[in-house]
Amino acid sequence: MAANRLDGTACAAAIKSELAPRVSAFVSQHRRAPSLHILLVGDDPASHVYVRNKERAGIETGLQVTVRRMNADSSREQVLGMVHQLNDDPTCDGILVQAPLPASLGRAATQDVFDAISPVKDVDGFHPLNVGLLVQGRATLMPCTPSGVIELLERSKIAIAGTRSVVIGRSEIVGKPMALMLLQRDSTVTICHSRTKDLAGIARDADILVSAIGRPGFVTPDMVKPGATVVDVGISPTADRQLVVSLFGVASERMVGFDKKGTTVVGDVHPGVWSVAGAMTPVPGGVGPLTIALLLKNTLAAAESRAAR
Amino acid sequence: MAANRLDGTACAAAIKSELAPRVSAFVSQHRRAPSLHILLVGDDPASHVYVRNKERAGIETGLQVTVRRMNADSSREQVLGMVHQLNDDPTCDGILVQAPLPASLGRAATQDVFDAISPVKDVDGFHPLNVGLLVQGRATLMPCTPSGVIELLERSKIAIAGTRSVVIGRSEIVGKPMALMLLQRDSTVTICHSRTKDLAGIARDADILVSAIGRPGFVTPDMVKPGATVVDVGISPTADRQLVVSLFGVASERMVGFDKKGTTVVGDVHPGVWSVAGAMTPVPGGVGPLTIALLLKNTLAAAESRAAR
Numbered sequence: 001m002a003a004n005r006l007d008g009t010a011c012a013a014a015i016k017s018e019l020a021p022r023v024s025a026f027v028s029q030h031r032r033a034p035s036l037h038i039l040l041v042g043d044d045p046a047s048h049v050y051v052r053n054k055e056r057a058g059i060e061t062g063l064q065v066t067v068r069r070m071n072a073d074s075s076r077e078q079v080l081g082m083v084h085q086l087n088d089d090p091t092c093d094g095i096l097v098q099a100p101l102p103a104s105l106g107r108a109a110t111q112d113v114f115d116a117i118s119p120v121k122d123v124d125g126f127h128p129l130n131v132g133l134l135v136q137g138r139a140t141l142m143p144c145t146p147s148g149v150i151e152l153l154e155r156s157k158i159a160i161a162g163t164r165s166v167v168i169g170r171s172e173i174v175g176k177p178m179a180l181m182l183l184q185r186d187s188t189v190t191i192c193h194s195r196t197k198d199l200a201g202i203a204r205d206a207d208i209l210v211s212a213i214g215r216p217g218f219v220t221p222d223m224v225k226p227g228a229t230v231v232d233v234g235i236s237p238t239a240d241r242q243l244v245v246s247l248f249g250v251a252s253e254r255m256v257g258f259d260k261k262g263t264t265v266v267g268d269v270h271p272g273v274w275s276v277a278g279a280m281t282p283v284p285g286g287v288g289p290l291t292i293a294l295l296l297k298n299t300l301a302a303a304e305s306r307a308a309r
Numbered sequence: 310m311a312a313n314r315l316d317g318t319a320c321a322a323a324i325k326s327e328l329a330p331r332v333s334a335f336v337s338q339h340r341r342a343p344s345l346h347i348l349l350v351g352d353d354p355a356s357h358v359y360v361r362n363k364e365r366a367g368i369e370t371g372l373q374v375t376v377r378r379m380n381a382d383s384s385r386e387q388v389l390g391m392v393h394q395l396n397d398d399p400t401c402d403g404i405l406v407q408a409p410l411p412a413s414l415g416r417a418a419t420q421d422v423f424d425a426i427s428p429v430k431d432v433d434g435f436h437p438l439n440v441g442l443l444v445q446g447r448a449t450l451m452p453c454t455p456s457g458v459i460e461l462l463e464r465s466k467i468a469i470a471g472t473r474s475v476v477i478g479r480s481e482i483v484g485k486p487m488a489l490m491l492l493q494r495d496s497t498v499t500i501c502h503s504r505t506k507d508l509a510g511i512a513r514d515a516d517i518l519v520s521a522i523g524r525p526g527f528v529t530p531d532m533v534k535p536g537a538t539v540v541d542v543g544i545s546p547t548a549d550r551q552l553v554v555s556l557f558g559v560a561s562e563r564m565v566g567f568d569k570k571g572t573t574v575v576g577d578v579h580p581g582v583w584s585v586a587g588a589m590t591p592v593p594g595g596v597g598p599l600t601i602a603l604l605l606k607n608t609l610a611a612a613e614s615r616a617a618r
Contacts, residue, residue, distance in 0.1 A: 128441030135440045135485055162504050176444055183479060186504040195471050195495040
């Protein structure tokens with residue numbers, strides 16, 4: 001028996017189509033589209049791909065998306081200056097600084113840049129004020145990936161209240177906000193991490209298991225309670241044929257694709273879990289598309305919320 | 310075999326004595342004592358007792374403590390005006406608005422008042438910005454009660470990293486920040502609440518069990534793993550003789566005290582847990598004294614931090 005496939009692509013499409021009438025209403029009331037400004041500093045190739053995908057999805061949804069490119073050797077003051085300019089721009093609704101910033105800026109300056117984003121335009125939901133409001137159950141802008149997971153669970157009619165859930169990973173971007181959102185919805189949440197002992201045993205207690213550590217195939221079938229809902233947030237691109245064979249088998253469809261392109265993306269969850277779980281997100285096509293959909297939803301929410309003030 | 314008694318009174322005294330040289334250094338450098346302003350609105354008798362205790366402890370530690378009393382019928386604008394005045398006062402280091410505010414103010418106004426406190430003077434650590442910084446592991450001002458629990462555990466040489474901990478209760482004041490602080494110290498944390506199923510079974514997995522729900526005797530011996538550390542944050546005053554008999558036994562010392570005064574305070578943890586746990590906080594004399602000590606520590610930290618900017 002194979003787990004029910006939680007289709008993130010379809011869910012993301014549904015969310016985006018629900019945004020359309022709200023975008024139209026905003027346009028007719030304010031004579032401009034809700035606007036997202038993406039700040040892209042440097043030449044990281046993956047960042048360029050992510051930004052292009054966000055730009056395309058935003059435009060498809062009727063948002064105005066502006067990508068501001070800055071050189072890799074931009075100074076802290078230059079990047080901060082751009083953020084302040086966007087903060088002050090009344091026609092800018094959402095600001096996204098694409099991570100990672102160039103390593104040459106240093107950690108402190110990187111933190112300063114993210115902290116400088118006005119909380120009301122913080123469509124990534126990373127500003128500490130928005131994180132605190134999330135803890136207190138009254139945030140408007142919340143991190144996109146865990147918000148997307150909640151949308152997927154709720155639209156798939158998977159009950160959260162009264163369940164036990166286990167989140168593997170405690171990042172600021174996924175693990176911690178994910179745990180807080182599940183708690184907010186009355187799940188009993190355990191957060192696991194690199195220092196956790198008997199992680200397999202703890203994971204097996206979960207009705208909802210979310211893995212967000214970026215270790216291919218980490219969650220094996222023995223770690224999953226039969227019938228549990230398994231959400232795979234880990235998305236690791238790989239060119240390691242041996243790894244892909246070990247996960248999917250040498251005669252799998254995935255190998256056909258891999259041998260054609262030379263790369264594929266793999267999740268934290270071992271494909272063998274499909275025969276144990278009750279419902280599960282695929283990789284690709286699971287959580288990935290939802291992250292962008294929620295970014296668009298946050299941009300619209302930021303625009304509506306600023307307009308209502 | 311009885312659990313090791315985690316003496317909150319002694320720990321609070323140690324913290325306060327460590328503050329003394331820092332207070333002296335601040336005074337000699339800035340020609341004034343670090344100052345705490347407590348805003349007390351209305352006539353709640355318990356609040357008056359709490360405020361008096363905070364005032365006394367602050368003065369003993371060399372802080373300047375000013376209690377600002379306002380009538381129970383003060384308007385939202387009046388209370389906000391006082392908070393703004395204190396925010397703008399350069400000689401005010403810490404602002405504490407004693408909860409609860411009069412019910413007549415309403416929930417929204419109460420939230421507005423707490424949100425209005427400048428984050429750099431927020432010695433309760435309740436401002437969403439400080440809560441977000443706590444999540445991100447970079448807060449200066451954190452809620453006093455869970456901070457006190459951490460101090461008690463660390464000074465008692467109870468290992469946190471690598472343990473499993475269970476927090477019963479998910480309040481903004483104790484449960485959630487407690488869970489975040491234990492997570493920050495590499496414990497694997499589960500947060501339980503009213504919607505949790507098999508709470509007893511989950512509690513039994515805990516190496517560190519923290520109860521903060523205010524239900525006398527809720528944590529019974531069968532819910533505790535032998536040798537676990539049990540922290541009792543629940544402090545319920547009671548005049549219910551039957552309850553006290555059921556918890557402590559009719560021939561207990563506690564009954565002697567109760568029959569003299571007609572009241573006592575009881576914790577969330579059943580006294581029978583003393584024979585199962587490895588270490589445990591008493592009530593009274595456990596977490597209670599630590600909360601005030603940490604308030605003083607926060608006030609000094611706020612003063613030092615503002616002075617250093």
